Amino acid sequence: MKRTVELAVYALQNSRRAKLRTSLTVAGIAIASGALVSMIAFVLGLRQQIEGPIERLGLLxxxxxxxxxxxxxxxxxxxxxxxxxxxxxxxxxxxxxxxxxxxxxxxxxxxxxxxxxxxxxxxxxxxxxxxxxxxxxxxxxxxxxxxxxxxxxxxxxxxxxxxxxxxxxxxxxxxxxxxxxxxxxxxxxxxxxxxxxxxxxxxxxxxxxxxxxxxxxxxxxxxxxxxxxxxxxxxxxxxxxxxxxxxxxxxxxxxxxxxxxxxxxxxxxxxxxxxxVVDRVEDMRNFFVFMEALLTAVGTVALVVAGLGILNTLLMTVMERYQEIGLYKAIGASNNDIRWIFLVEASVTGLLGGIAGLLLARVVSYALAFLFNRYAEQYGIRGPDAVFVFPWWLLVGGVAYSVVISVVSGLYPATKAARIDPIQALRGQ
Incomplete structure (x- = not known):
């Protein structure tokens, strides 16, 4: 357990070496995850605005x-x-x-x-x-x-x-x-x-x-x-x-x-x-499920593109630290240790990107809701209380999804690093 923690700390320290590169990768994840969470939150908000009053008023x-x-x-x-x-x-x-x-x-x-x-x-x-x-x-x-x-x-x-x-x-x-x-x-x-x-x-x-x-x-x-x-x-x-x-x-x-x-x-x-209303509500629910699935697919594509950025970043890291990795393996680091270091770096990048994406999604949602309500007021319409809805499972799921995509993207670079021959690495070959 102690060794695992030490390797994780080392991975975090390595992430700070190339701050600009890491920051850009985190930003890509943040934009993709923020867009995904915002789109789903909008559909959930629309669903709540329609279904909520119907249920509360007994129209079912x-x-x-x-x-x-x-x-x-x-x-x-x-x-x-x-x-x-x-x-x-x-x-x-x-x-x-x-x-x-x-x-x-x-x-x-x-x-x-x-x-x-x-x-x-x-x-x-x-x-x-x-x-x-x-x-x-x-x-x-x-x-x-x-x-x-x-x-x-x-x-x-x-x-x-x-x-x-x-x-x-x-x-x-x-x-x-x-x-x-x-x-x-x-x-x-x-x-x-x-x-x-x-x-x-x-x-x-x-x-x-x-x-x-x-x-x-x-x-x-x-x-x-x-x-x-x-x-x-x-x-x-x-x-x-x-x-x-x-x-x-x-x-x-x-x-x-x-x-x-x-x-x-x-x-x-x-x-x-x-x-x-039951028939109409069922049709609406099916429509909202379809919209959530469609937007999740679109958001996933954006996250996969951001995940390619993580893959590229870690591959460059492997090339830059080629001899360093060989040295670690020469003094006793196992393939799993090396693989763990890179997977931790990928997961931390995904975690930071996911959290930043949530903050970005909340800021964008507040801004859009404010503009929407101001526009509605100009025509004498009382706008909805919540244009975007962020349930706890969406917040947790957004971050977890970002971490999973990041870890999957980091598998190839981590495996490539773990297979480095220490002798050739120390020779600089």
Missing amino acids: NHIEVEVDGAHADSVTLDDELIDKIEQLDGVRFAYPDFRLAEATLKANDKSVTAYAVGVPREAGLLDFAEELLVAGRFFSLGEGQEVVVSQELVKRLGFEPMERAVGQTVEVSVSGLTVVDDDQRLTYEADTLPLAIVGVYQPPKIGVSLGGDRIMLPVDLMRKMPSSWMEGALQGIRSSGKSARGYPQVIVRTERPVDVLRVEPKLRELGLRTSS
Whole structure:
């Protein structure tokens, strides 16, 4: 053990002889490993920005349901069918997908326009509620006249600090065409409701932040509002090319993400067409795995090129220290001792290059993230929190990969040095 340590110290001392050559070799490894780590960190950051909010907001439990075109004449997506859907094993609840493109909010002598989304009162019982809320709560399970408003709209209505908005009353005005009977006759209506602000939420960021001009209303309240049926009908026309009887679309929430794959076939048996985030997420994950593999291959090519620099450096070292190596072997150094010296030099070069590459990757990532966010701010977009993500395994793997490439590159020079004939070396031949 003592001899091994002495040989390692000697190898380190030899690395300091040609400082310029060693520094250039380390720089090559640093640039290659830094580029590799940065590219993978960018893909991981992009993956986190997309998948993170989806998982936190429970969208993996989310199924969008509408009537299949082949069963449009025999299936009606109404309350009776919704009750039947809720009886399926694995379904937590289902509700009509109500949306209003334009609702006017008035408070503190100020008026703002918002996009309204219908949310079931049970949403407050879900885990994602805590991820969204920054003040107050979600809807009660009764029939209260309540609304949850985005943080941006609260500020535009003059509530500062935003906590002061909770408990205040805001007038919500909506107008538009609505269905008045089973014959699908339409009439224009307008309505204004005084609603209590029970919560303030921050819109999630998926890649970039979603619009902050949104309010959430209880589904049972939106059923009675003008225009909500018309918005749904238009949405159904856009998706299927025809107006549907009943609700154009229903949202189904499962108990667990794994239940989605079990529930979807049962929904199709009811004559419904389904769309879930699970399918899209799986496609995205496959894409990210492909990108990580592709960038790793590109980075490996760069590291191999840098490894050739190590090979060249060590071969030159063998030539320069030819007689010195012969002397060591003449006084008792074995082939393994000589081989160990050069492999230690190669591994140290790779280690220094890998560490320097990590520092370079962090500096470059901070600079690019800063520029990206500044550019996004110019267009009023709130950029992602983390453009690059550096998990511990990437940092350790980046350094280890650099060391492995360096050691492999040093095998030939180390073997060549170990085979030197001491007699010929001492003669200078």
